[in-house]
Amino acid sequence: MSRLLPYQLADNTTVFGNDHFRHYLVGEYQDVMIECGVTASAKHFVSQLTDSGRHAPDKLLVMHAHFDHVCGIPELKRHFPDAEVLASPAAAKVLDNPKVVAGFFDQDDQIVGDLGHDDAKADTGQSPRPKRITVDQTVSGGERITLKGGGTLELIDAPGHSPCGLAAWFEKDRVLFVSDALGFQISDDTIFPIFFTLTSHTWRPSNDWQNIQPTSWPFPTNASGREMR
Ligand SMILES: [Zn+2]
Numbered sequence: 001m002s003r004l005l006p007y008q009l010a011d012n013t014t015v016f017g018n019d020h021f022r023h024y025l026v027g028e029y030q031d032v033m034i035e036c037g038v039t040a041s042a043k044h045f046v047s048q049l050t051d052s053g054r055h056a057p058d059k060l061l062v063m064h065a066h067f068d069h070v071c072g073i074p075e076l077k078r079h080f081p082d083a084e085v086l087a088s089p090a091a092a093k094v095l096d097n098p099k100v101v102a103g104f105f106d107q108d109d110q111i112v113g114d115l116g117h118d119d120a121k122a123d124t125g126q127s128p129r130p131k132r133i134t135v136d137q138t139v140s141g142g143e144r145i146t147l148k149g150g151g152t153l154e155l156i157d158a159p160g161h162s163p164c165g166l167a168a169w170f171e172k173d174r175v176l177f178v179s180d181a182l183g184f185q186i187s188d189d190t191i192f193p194i195f196f197t198l199t200s201h202t203w204r205p206s207n208d209w210q211n212i213q214p215t216s217w218p219f220p221t222n223a224s225g226r227e228m229r
Contacts, residue, residue: 003188006048010173012149016048017041021068024177025057026170028149033057033076033083034168034177035069039127040112042072046079056080059145061153062087062135063179064162065094067104068111074128084136086145088157090164092135105129141166 006016014030016023021041024034036042049056060076060083063069073085087095094100139145141157151172158167161180168177183193 013173027147031058031148033060037072038108039075042075060085064165065091067107071108086139087135088164089138095133098131
């Protein structure tokens with residue numbers, strides 16, 4: 001059974017989201033949001049944040065430019081217009097391509113229906129559907145984001161899952177954010193791999209790496225049974 005969300009993963013790391021998507025707030029003042037999800041999960045995040053009485057994030061960090069990691073950005077910006085969007089140069093290029101972004105939002109629309117997400121229906125506000133998703137600042141592996149309350153988030157180039165991928169190491173809490181680099185979390189203690197060998201297996205994180213945080217849980221299949229990703 002999954003844990004109730006949101007919960008405090010470590011002193012300065014809070015996990016928001018649901019069984020399908022995770023959003024993280026990092027820093028003593030929770031200034032950096034890691035993972036931007038889809039429109040439905042962004043709406044859910046906003047309601048969780050409001051209920052928890054916490055501050056809005058100042059920065060939204062894109063871990064890689066796949067639809068399920070970026071389509072929540074316009075909805076997040078609707079609620080947090082001053083939040084700055086950070087992404088790798090390669091991700092920024094993808095998000096500046098109207099054809100790709102239109103395809104992303106097609107998938108985003110579909111996943112709302114597939115998830116049957118009540119939060120998306122409850123919010124009557126119109127979610128923006130921009131032709132491009134604006135990145136305010138590009139960031140790369142080796143750079144550090146300084147957090148308001150002290151400590152830094154060290155960025156690491158992580159191109160294995162997507163060429164534009166980033167990972168982030170939060171030394172203060174000793175949490176490594178890996179996005180989809182290891183696979184998809186299918187329960188509290190199992191990660192389904194994104195690569196396969198003849199003896200395909202699932203990962204069972206030991207206590208030594210319990211603070212490696214993947215992003216999302218397995219994707220639902222659409223009506224044709226095709227896995228959506
Ligand atoms: Zn991905």
